[in-house]
Amino acid sequence: MNAAKKIRKLIESGAAEGDVAVLVDLARSLETGVPFQLSQLNALDMRNFDLAMELIADWRFDHHIPARRKLTDVIMNLHEESAAESVDLAPVAERIEAADKAE
Template sequence: MNAIKTARKSIEAQPGSGTSRTLARLVLALESEGSFDVADLDTLPPDSFALALKIVREWRRNSRYAGKAKLFDLSLQVSMLPN
């Protein structure tokens, strides 16, 4: 399974978790070409950290990949959840 799809499933499973919120912020920053504090990656568990790096690699390679739109939409929804 590719990283973008894995991230979407992970965020869907636990949208309110700190890991999901960090991954969602990363996706939003990638899509909007905005800023992201890379120190936030250090708070992720090792498997999620590796996933975040894979997301960045895939994002650069797949500029027109349809799965990115689904992940972006979900990330936007997670970013609007109350803390």
């Protein structure tokens, strides 16, 4: 199994959130060109560090492009879900209630 597929499986299983977050950031950086702090790799356990190195090598040499595409789709969906979850609608609801009472 290639690195992109392994990371996608880790994301889907919900395992080891801290390490998976670093791997997701790395994959997002490779795909989009956004900066990635290499110091994050030091926090990974050895197995996931090796997986990160494998992902970099695969990306560098354009290996496993379909698996990379699937991983990118999963990562982008995660980003959209986290953005939707971070929107706090409580203040909006309070303003609507206050406006209704004022009328």
